Amino acid sequence: MTLFSNAKTRAGLFGFGLALASSPLALAAVIEGSVTAAIAETDETAPLEGAIVTLEETGAQTATERDGGFRFANVAPGDYTLIIDYFGAGTETVEVTVTEDAPVDLSITLAEGDMTLGPVVVTGQRGAFYAARQKERAADSLITVLSSDAIGSLPDENVAESLRRVAGVSIQLDQGEGRFVTVRGLDPSLNSTSVNGVRLPAPEGDSRAVALDVIDSDALESITIAKSLTPDMDGDGLGGAIDIETTTAFDRGGRYLRAKALGIYSESSEAWGEKLSLGASDIFMDGALGVAGSITWNRRDFASENQETDGPWLSDKRELYPEQYEMRDYQVERERLSAALNLDYRLGGNTDLYLRTLFNDFSDAEKRSRVEATFEDAELFGIVDQPRVAGFTEGDEIEFDRDIKDREETQQIWSIQAGGETRVDSLTFDYQLAYSHSEEEESDRLDTDFRADDVGDVTDDALIGLQLVNPRRPRLFFLDPTTTAYYYNPDNFEFDEIANENGLTEDDEVSFAANLRRDTQFFGNSGFWKIGAKARLREKSRNVDVDIYDGFDGEDDLLLSPFATTVDYPLDINGPVPDAGSVRSFFNQNQDSFELNAIDTALDSSAADYDADENIYAAYAMAQVTNGAGLAITGGVRLEGTDFNANGVSAFEEEGEFDDVSQIGPFRGSVLLAEDIDEEDGEFSRVSIENNFARESYLDVLPSINVRYDSGESLVFRASYYESIARPDFEDIVPSSELEIDEDGEIDSDRVGNPDLERQKAQAFDISGDLYLDNDSYLSIGAFYKDLDNYIADTRARDVTFFGVDFDEVVRAVNLESADVRGFELSYYNVFDSLPAPFDGVLAGVNLTRTDGSAEIEGIGEIDLPRLSDTVANAIIGYDKYGLDLRLAVNYRTEYLDEIDVSADRFDRYVDDRVQVDIQAQYDITDQLELQAELKNITDEPFEAYLTGPDGVKLLSQYEEYGYTALVGVRFRY
Incomplete structure (x- = not known):
C-alpha cells in the first residue's frame, strides 16, 4: 500500500478544513480494550502505556492510555485483526469479531512467549527505558519522557534534577541543587509547567518560571517535555511544555x-x-x-x-x-x-x-x-x-x-x-x-x-x-x-x-x-x-x-x-x-x-x-x-x-x-x-x-x-x-x-x-x-x-x-x-x-x-x-x-x-x-x-x-x- 494515492492525499488534506462539517460513516460498533504486561516471576500484571494498537483492515491506529486502555469507534461488523506493538518486545496480533449487537471489550495480557521477539520488560532500568521510548513513539508531537523508574534510578532530589538527564535540557542551580529548567537553551521563564495538565503558577515574585526544586521527584509517575506543540495545548510553551x-x-x-x-x-x-x-x-x-x-x-x-x-x-x-x-x-x-x-x-x-x-x-x-x-x-x-x-x-x-x-x-x-x-x-x-x-x-x-x-x-x-x-x-x-x-x-x-x-x-x-x-x-x-x-x-x-x-x-x-x-x-x-x-x-x-x-x-x-x-x-x-x-x-x-x-x-x-x-x-x-x-x-x-x-x-x-x-x-x-x-x-x-x-x-x-x-x-x-x-x-x-x-x-x-x-x-x-x-x-x-x-x-x-x-x-x-x-x-x-x-x-x-x-x-x-x-x-x-x-x-x-x-x-x-x-x-x- 502506498502512503496515499494523489487523490486521497488531496482529499485528506482538504478534509482538515471540512472536518467540523463532514459527516462520518454510519455509526457501527465500538472496540474497547486494555493491554497489560505480565511481570516476570510473579503473578502480577502492569498496564502498558503507549503501546500502538492498529486495526489492520482499516488502518485506524491509536495508542494505549495510562491505564493500558484503547478504543476504536465506527467499526463496521466483521472480522478484524488487532496488532499490538511495544518497543522492547515486538508485536502481537489478536483476532476479534465485531457484531451489531454489542461493543467488543477486550483484555489483552502480554506475557513471555506471546510476543514475536521476546517478553515485555516493565521494571528496572530497562523497563523505564522501554516505557519512555514507547510513549514518545506513540505521541502525535515531539516529546521527551521520563518514567517513574527512570526518575528514581539516579540521585536526583527534585523534578529539575531529574529533567537534566534528557536531551536538550540543562538546569540552573540554587545552593548546588537544581531549581529551574532550561529547554534547548532558552530562559526558564519561557517554559510552561503543568501538573496532570493543569498549569502551575510561580511562587517567586519576579518570574514566571516555576521553581521545580519545590516538588520532590519521589511523588511522580512521569514527566513529559513537549518540544513541539499541538493546538489543544497552551500556546505559551515557547521554550517547552513540561507536564508532571x-x-x-x-x-x-x-x-x-x-x-x-x-x-x-x-x-x-x-x-x-x-x-x-x-x-x-x-x-x-x-x-x-x-x-x-x-x-x-x-x-x-x-x-x-x-x-x-x-x-x-x-x-x-x-x-x-x-x-x-x-x-x-x-x-x-x-x-x-x-x-x-x-x-x-x-x-x-x-x-x-x-x-x-x-x-x-x-x-x-x-x-x-x-x-x-x-x-x-x-x-x-x-x-x-x-x-x-x-x-x-x-x-x-x-x-x-x-x-x-x-x-x-x-x-x-x-x-x-x-x-x-x-x-x-x-x-x-x-x-x-x-x-x-x-x-x-x-x-x-x-x-x-x-x-x-x-x-x-x-x-x-x-x-x-x-x-x-x-x-x-x-x-x-x-x-x-x-x-x-x-x-x-x-x-x-x-x-x-x-x-x-x-x-x-x-x-x-x-x-x-x-x-x-x-x-x-x-x-x-x-x-x-x-x-x-x-x-x-x-x-x-x-x-x-x-x-x-x-x-x-x-x-x-x-x-x-x-x-x-x-x-x-x-x-x-x-x-x-x-x-x-x-x-x-x-x-x-x-x-x-x-x-x-x-x-x-x-x-x-x-x-x-x-x-x-x-x-x-x-x-x-x-x-x-x-x-x-x-x-x-x-x-x-x-x-x-x-x-x-x-x-x-x-x-x-x-x-x-x-x-x-x-x-x-x-x-x-x-x-x-x-x-x-x-x-x-x-x-x-x-x-x-x-x-x-x-x-x-x-x-x-x-x-x-x-x-x-x-x-x-x-x-x-x-x-x-x-x-x-x-x-x-x-x-x-x-x-x-x-x-x-x-x-x-x-x-x-x-x-x-x-x-x-x-x-x-x-x-x-x-x-x-x-x-x-x-x-x-x-x-x-x-x-x-x-x-x-x-x-x-x-x-x-x-x-x-x-x-x-x-x-x-x-x-x-x-x-x-x-x-x-x-x-x-x-x-x-x-x-x-x-x-x-x-x-x-x-x-x-x-x-x-x-x-x-x-x-x-x-x-x-x-x-x-x-x-x-x-x-x-x-x-x-x-x-x-x-x-x-x-x-x-x-x-x-x-x-x-x-x-x-x-x-x-x-x-x-x-x-x-x-x-x-x-x-x-x-x-x-x-x-x-x-x-x-x-x-x-x-x-x-x-x-x-x-x-x-x-x-x-x-x-x-x-x-x-x-x-x-x-x-x-x-x-x-x-
Missing part, C-alpha cells in the same frame, strides 16, 4: 505499596538528614473506584562557601580590582514535603470521573554570614609583584562589613482539579475545573550589619591588598600588621543597620477547559477532529514590609564583640562574624532601643509591591488524518486572547541641600510617605510614591502542524511547524521602580519595570528521525530552529536616560531587536543483552544537544543569546541483572551568557561550564525489599560565574563550593 503526572490507581492496575527510608549525608556540613516516602494505591468496587496517594518528606543540613563581587571592576590603568569583594558562608536546613491524593471513578462504561490533588511545601532556614571589603573610593597605591597584589591606601575610604542574614523562606505549590471524560459512540467529551496556588513567604527575616570604616585612624601605611594572581579567585592580602589586627578584632566593628523584613508573594489561577473529539474518516482515511475552549484566570501579588534600624540608643556602643563567632571558611580569611541566634535574641529583647530609619523603611516597604491580573481565553480547532501505512498528520489553529492589568509603585527617595526651607521643591511622587528636614545642617530627605497602572490586551493566532511517519519496522520520522508565545515576567512588565535621587538630581535604581514590553513570539521548526533497533537499542537524531521576535533579556546600564530621567545605573528588561536559536539533538541507548553472561546486564546511553543562538541589541549589535549553552550532554552506563542495579551518570553543559552589560565597559556576566558526576546502586534483598545507595556530585564540582573584562580577561563574579551528598537506605515495594 502523579500516580493514579489505574496506572498500577491493582494494589500497590512502596516505601523508602534514606539517610542523607552532606559533606559540606558533615551532618546527616533523612528522607521518608510512602505511596499506595488500590482499586475498589469491582474495578470502579481507584484511590492512589503518596507522601514524601526529606530534611537535610548542608553548607556552601562563596566568593562574590558586587558592582563593576575598577581600573586605574595599572590593575583591575573589584568595587566590593564578598566572602560568604551559608548554613542551610532544607525541608521538602510533597503529597498527592488521586481518586478515579468509572461511572458505567462510558464516563470516567477524577479528582487530582497535589501539595508541595519547601522551606529553607538559612544563616548567611558575609564579610565585605569595599574599595570603591580607596586609592590604589601600587602593585606588589610577588605575589601579584593590588595594594590600597586612604584608610578613611576603605570599609569592612561583617553581617548575618537570618531568614526562613517557605514556598508552597498546590493544585486541585476535578474533571471527567464521557464517550458516546464516536464522540469523546472531556471537561475540567482546576485551581492552583503558589506562594513564597519570608517571615521575620533579620539582616544585621556591623561596619568598620575608620581604618585610616590606625595607620597611614599601606593597608590591605587583593591577591590577583587569578582574578577569578582573588584573596585578601594584608600588607601591614596593624591593619591585620584591626581586621580581626570584633571591637572595631560597630552596629550599622538591622533590617526586619516580612514578605509574601501569592499567585492563584482558576481554569476551566472543555474539549470535544469525534472519530471519523476523511475520504477513506481514519482520523478525528477536535475542538475545545479554555479560560485561565490568574491573580498575582507581592507585598514586602521592611523596618530598617540604623541607630542604637543604648548606654554603650553596640559592637560586634558580644555576638561574634567564627565559621569554617576555606576560600579566604574572613575572621569573626555575627552569630544569628545571639543577634536575634538581643534584637527581640531590645527592639525599643533601636532607632527606626523612617526614610529607608518607607522606601523599601513600597517599591517591590504590586498586584497583577492576567486572564487568558483560548479556543482551538484541530484534526488528524492517518492512513494504513503509518502516516499521521495533525494540524489546526489555536486562538489565545490575553487581558493583562497591573498596579505598581514608583518610589522616590530624594536628598538635597538648602539655605532656606522654602527652597525645597515639590516632591516627585503623588503620596508623601516620610520626610526628614534638618534645618540646622540645611539637608533634607524624603520618600514619596506614585501609583502606576498598566493594561494590555492582545490576540494571538497560533497555527501548528505535526507530521509523523511510523514505518512499522524500526523508523519513526517527524516534522513539525508551530507558533507560540511567552508573556513577559511579572517583575519586568509591572510598572514599579525604586529611584534614589541625589542632591545633583541623578538617579540610581536597582531595577525599573518596563510596561512597554511586548510578548515574545516564536516560529518553530522541528525534524527528527528515531531508529528502534533490534528491540534493545535506540538512536534519535533531530534538528530544530526557532525564529524569535521581541526576545526579552535583562540589561544593565550606567549613565543612561529613561522616561526623561537620568540614571547612574539601572537594570531593565528590554525587547531585543531580533533573535534566533538553532541546533540538533542526538540520543543513543543500548541494552547489551546479546553479550555473554554476566555482561548481558550492561546498559549505556548518551545524549548530546548542540545549540547556536544569537540576538541583536540596539547600540551593541549581535550577541550570544542569554542563558544558552551551546553544548549540553549526558552519558550513562549501567548494569541491571542478578538483582543488582548500578548507574553512573555524567552531566555536562558549556558556559552561557547570564546578564548583558550595555554600558561602555561591557562587563557581561557568564556562568561557566560545569560537569557533574553521580552514581547510584540498588540491590534486591528480596522481590520486595532492596538496599539503595547514592552519591551526588562526587567530584565536588563548583558553581562559577565571571565578568568579561578588557581584552577578554575573566573576572570573579561568583564562586561556590558545595561538596558531595550521599544517601543510603532501603526501599520496599509490594
Whole structure:
C-alpha cells in the first residue's frame, strides 16, 4: 500500500478544513480494550502505556492510555485483526469479531512467549527505558519522557534534577541543587509547567518560571517535555511544555505499596538528614473506584562557601580590582514535603470521573554570614609583584562589613482539579475545573550589619591588598600588621543597620477547559477532529514590609564583640562574624532601643509591591488524518486572547541641600510617605510614591502542524511547524521602580519595570528521525530552529536616560531587536543483552544537544543569546541483572551568557561550564525489599560565574563550593 494515492492525499488534506462539517460513516460498533504486561516471576500484571494498537483492515491506529486502555469507534461488523506493538518486545496480533449487537471489550495480557521477539520488560532500568521510548513513539508531537523508574534510578532530589538527564535540557542551580529548567537553551521563564495538565503558577515574585526544586521527584509517575506543540495545548510553551503526572490507581492496575527510608549525608556540613516516602494505591468496587496517594518528606543540613563581587571592576590603568569583594558562608536546613491524593471513578462504561490533588511545601532556614571589603573610593597605591597584589591606601575610604542574614523562606505549590471524560459512540467529551496556588513567604527575616570604616585612624601605611594572581579567585592580602589586627578584632566593628523584613508573594489561577473529539474518516482515511475552549484566570501579588534600624540608643556602643563567632571558611580569611541566634535574641529583647530609619523603611516597604491580573481565553480547532501505512498528520489553529492589568509603585527617595526651607521643591511622587528636614545642617530627605497602572490586551493566532511517519519496522520520522508565545515576567512588565535621587538630581535604581514590553513570539521548526533497533537499542537524531521576535533579556546600564530621567545605573528588561536559536539533538541507548553472561546486564546511553543562538541589541549589535549553552550532554552506563542495579551518570553543559552589560565597559556576566558526576546502586534483598545507595556530585564540582573584562580577561563574579551528598537506605515495594 502506498502512503496515499494523489487523490486521497488531496482529499485528506482538504478534509482538515471540512472536518467540523463532514459527516462520518454510519455509526457501527465500538472496540474497547486494555493491554497489560505480565511481570516476570510473579503473578502480577502492569498496564502498558503507549503501546500502538492498529486495526489492520482499516488502518485506524491509536495508542494505549495510562491505564493500558484503547478504543476504536465506527467499526463496521466483521472480522478484524488487532496488532499490538511495544518497543522492547515486538508485536502481537489478536483476532476479534465485531457484531451489531454489542461493543467488543477486550483484555489483552502480554506475557513471555506471546510476543514475536521476546517478553515485555516493565521494571528496572530497562523497563523505564522501554516505557519512555514507547510513549514518545506513540505521541502525535515531539516529546521527551521520563518514567517513574527512570526518575528514581539516579540521585536526583527534585523534578529539575531529574529533567537534566534528557536531551536538550540543562538546569540552573540554587545552593548546588537544581531549581529551574532550561529547554534547548532558552530562559526558564519561557517554559510552561503543568501538573496532570493543569498549569502551575510561580511562587517567586519576579518570574514566571516555576521553581521545580519545590516538588520532590519521589511523588511522580512521569514527566513529559513537549518540544513541539499541538493546538489543544497552551500556546505559551515557547521554550517547552513540561507536564508532571502523579500516580493514579489505574496506572498500577491493582494494589500497590512502596516505601523508602534514606539517610542523607552532606559533606559540606558533615551532618546527616533523612528522607521518608510512602505511596499506595488500590482499586475498589469491582474495578470502579481507584484511590492512589503518596507522601514524601526529606530534611537535610548542608553548607556552601562563596566568593562574590558586587558592582563593576575598577581600573586605574595599572590593575583591575573589584568595587566590593564578598566572602560568604551559608548554613542551610532544607525541608521538602510533597503529597498527592488521586481518586478515579468509572461511572458505567462510558464516563470516567477524577479528582487530582497535589501539595508541595519547601522551606529553607538559612544563616548567611558575609564579610565585605569595599574599595570603591580607596586609592590604589601600587602593585606588589610577588605575589601579584593590588595594594590600597586612604584608610578613611576603605570599609569592612561583617553581617548575618537570618531568614526562613517557605514556598508552597498546590493544585486541585476535578474533571471527567464521557464517550458516546464516536464522540469523546472531556471537561475540567482546576485551581492552583503558589506562594513564597519570608517571615521575620533579620539582616544585621556591623561596619568598620575608620581604618585610616590606625595607620597611614599601606593597608590591605587583593591577591590577583587569578582574578577569578582573588584573596585578601594584608600588607601591614596593624591593619591585620584591626581586621580581626570584633571591637572595631560597630552596629550599622538591622533590617526586619516580612514578605509574601501569592499567585492563584482558576481554569476551566472543555474539549470535544469525534472519530471519523476523511475520504477513506481514519482520523478525528477536535475542538475545545479554555479560560485561565490568574491573580498575582507581592507585598514586602521592611523596618530598617540604623541607630542604637543604648548606654554603650553596640559592637560586634558580644555576638561574634567564627565559621569554617576555606576560600579566604574572613575572621569573626555575627552569630544569628545571639543577634536575634538581643534584637527581640531590645527592639525599643533601636532607632527606626523612617526614610529607608518607607522606601523599601513600597517599591517591590504590586498586584497583577492576567486572564487568558483560548479556543482551538484541530484534526488528524492517518492512513494504513503509518502516516499521521495533525494540524489546526489555536486562538489565545490575553487581558493583562497591573498596579505598581514608583518610589522616590530624594536628598538635597538648602539655605532656606522654602527652597525645597515639590516632591516627585503623588503620596508623601516620610520626610526628614534638618534645618540646622540645611539637608533634607524624603520618600514619596506614585501609583502606576498598566493594561494590555492582545490576540494571538497560533497555527501548528505535526507530521509523523511510523514505518512499522524500526523508523519513526517527524516534522513539525508551530507558533507560540511567552508573556513577559511579572517583575519586568509591572510598572514599579525604586529611584534614589541625589542632591545633583541623578538617579540610581536597582531595577525599573518596563510596561512597554511586548510578548515574545516564536516560529518553530522541528525534524527528527528515531531508529528502534533490534528491540534493545535506540538512536534519535533531530534538528530544530526557532525564529524569535521581541526576545526579552535583562540589561544593565550606567549613565543612561529613561522616561526623561537620568540614571547612574539601572537594570531593565528590554525587547531585543531580533533573535534566533538553532541546533540538533542526538540520543543513543543500548541494552547489551546479546553479550555473554554476566555482561548481558550492561546498559549505556548518551545524549548530546548542540545549540547556536544569537540576538541583536540596539547600540551593541549581535550577541550570544542569554542563558544558552551551546553544548549540553549526558552519558550513562549501567548494569541491571542478578538483582543488582548500578548507574553512573555524567552531566555536562558549556558556559552561557547570564546578564548583558550595555554600558561602555561591557562587563557581561557568564556562568561557566560545569560537569557533574553521580552514581547510584540498588540491590534486591528480596522481590520486595532492596538496599539503595547514592552519591551526588562526587567530584565536588563548583558553581562559577565571571565578568568579561578588557581584552577578554575573566573576572570573579561568583564562586561556590558545595561538596558531595550521599544517601543510603532501603526501599520496599509490594
